Amino acid sequence: MNEQEIQKLRVEAETRVRELGPEHPGSLDARAAWARVVGDEGRPGEAARMFGELAQDYTRVLGPQHPDTLLARHNHAYCLGLSGNAVTAESLARDVAADCVLVLGQDHPDTLNVRAGWARWIGEAGDAAGAARMLRPIVEEATDSLGPVHPDTLTIRHQHAHWVGRSGETIQASRLMTAIADERGEVHEPDDPMALTARHDRAMWAGEAGDVSLARDGLWQLVEDATRILGSNHHDTLVIRHNHAHWTGEAGDPAGARALLTQLVGDCVRVLGENHPDSENARRGLAWWTYGPKANDPAPVFATAVGNSSVEAGRKAKDPKPAKPAKPAKAAKAPKPPRESKRKARTEPAPEAAAASAAPAA
Structure with a gap:
C-alpha cells in the first residue's frame, strides 16, 4: 500500500469524524483502518500512538472489554513492541490476554492469537x-479447536518454532519450520506473503541448524520471487x-557474498x-x-561502495542476518454501514534470527 x-x-477517517462525530463507532473503525495501514507500511511507532489513542476512545465509548476495544488494545501493544518497547508491550499484552x-x-x-x-x-x-x-499449549489448543x-x-505454530530456535534448539526449529512451510504451500497461494515468510524462515533455520547450502539455495530462489512479487526496492526484498x-x-x-553485499x-x-x-x-x-x-x-571498501565508512570504531564486525520484519497485527477493515459485528485479532510470525552467534569464516 503506497502513501497515496x-x-x-x-x-476517510477525518470525514467520518466530521460527519458522524468522533465517538461514533464508524469513526473509530475508520481510524483503526488508517492506523493499521500506517503500521503495515513500516511505521510502528506512529501506529502505536494511533492505536493507543483509539484504545482509550474505544474504552470510553464501548467499555474496556468490548471486542473492538480489545482489538485496539492488542494492536497498541503489538505496534509498541515492534517499535522497540518489548517490556511495555508484554505488560499490555498480558492484560489484553486476561480480558480476552x-x-x-x-x-x-x-x-489464542492474543495469547x-x-x-x-x-x-x-x-x-x-x-x-x-x-x-506449546497454545499450539495444541489451536490444533484441537481450529485444525492443524x-x-x-499455522501462524501460532510458526511463532512456536521461532522461539524454539531462539532458545537454542535449532535442529528442532528447522524441523518444525520445514513442516510449516510445506503446509503453508498447500494452504496459501505461492505468492502469498505468509507463504514467502515461511519459506524464508525455513531457509534461515536450516542454516542455523548447519545446512548452509539449503539456506543459500532456498534464499536464492526467494530473492527472485520477492523481487517479482514485492519489487526490488521493497524492504523485505532487501x-x-x-x-x-x-x-x-x-x-x-x-567472493560471492562480497559481490552481493556490495550491490x-x-x-x-x-x-x-x-x-x-x-x-x-x-x-x-x-x-x-x-x-x-x-x-x-573497512574504510577502503566503504569508500567504493557508499562513499564513506560508518562502522562503529572498535566494534568487532559480524555479518548480521537481519530478520524479515513482522507486520503489525491487523485491525478489521473499516466497515461501511451497516457496521460489521465480527472482528478478528491477528498475530504474525516473529522475525527470524538476528546476528550470527559466531563470526563466519572469511
Whole structure:
C-alpha cells in the first residue's frame, strides 16, 4: 500500500469524524483502518500512538472489554513492541490476554492469537525459552479447536518454532519450520506473503541448524520471487537479499557474498537512507566478508561502495542476518454501514534470527 492510499484512508477517517462525530463507532473503525495501514507500511511507532489513542476512545465509548476495544488494545501493544518497547508491550499484552479469556473464552480464535502475541513479547523481552514454553499449549489448543492447517494455527505454530530456535534448539526449529512451510504451500497461494515468510524462515533455520547450502539455495530462489512479487526496492526484498548473501558466504563463497553485499549496500543506502539500521548491517556484512577479523578497518571498501565508512570504531564486525520484519497485527477493515459485528485479532510470525552467534569464516 503506497502513501497515496494511506492518505485516502486518512481522509476517510477525518470525514467520518466530521460527519458522524468522533465517538461514533464508524469513526473509530475508520481510524483503526488508517492506523493499521500506517503500521503495515513500516511505521510502528506512529501506529502505536494511533492505536493507543483509539484504545482509550474505544474504552470510553464501548467499555474496556468490548471486542473492538480489545482489538485496539492488542494492536497498541503489538505496534509498541515492534517499535522497540518489548517490556511495555508484554505488560499490555498480558492484560489484553486476561480480558480476552474472560470475555471470549480460553479457546476463542482471537484469544489464542492474543495469547500468542503475549508470548512473543515475553520472548522479545529476553525470555526465549519462556515464550516457547508458553506457546506449546497454545499450539495444541489451536490444533484441537481450529485444525492443524488453519491459517491461525499455522501462524501460532510458526511463532512456536521461532522461539524454539531462539532458545537454542535449532535442529528442532528447522524441523518444525520445514513442516510449516510445506503446509503453508498447500494452504496459501505461492505468492502469498505468509507463504514467502515461511519459506524464508525455513531457509534461515536450516542454516542455523548447519545446512548452509539449503539456506543459500532456498534464499536464492526467494530473492527472485520477492523481487517479482514485492519489487526490488521493497524492504523485505532487501532483507532477503542480505540473508542470501550471508549464507552464500557461509557456504564457502566469500567472493560471492562480497559481490552481493556490495550491490546491496548501495541499494540500501539509496532506498532506506545512509543511517538506516539495515544499511549499517549491510555495510558490516560487507566488511566482514572482505576483511574477516580485520573488519574494524573497512574504510577502503566503504569508500567504493557508499562513499564513506560508518562502522562503529572498535566494534568487532559480524555479518548480521537481519530478520524479515513482522507486520503489525491487523485491525478489521473499516466497515461501511451497516457496521460489521465480527472482528478478528491477528498475530504474525516473529522475525527470524538476528546476528550470527559466531563470526563466519572469511
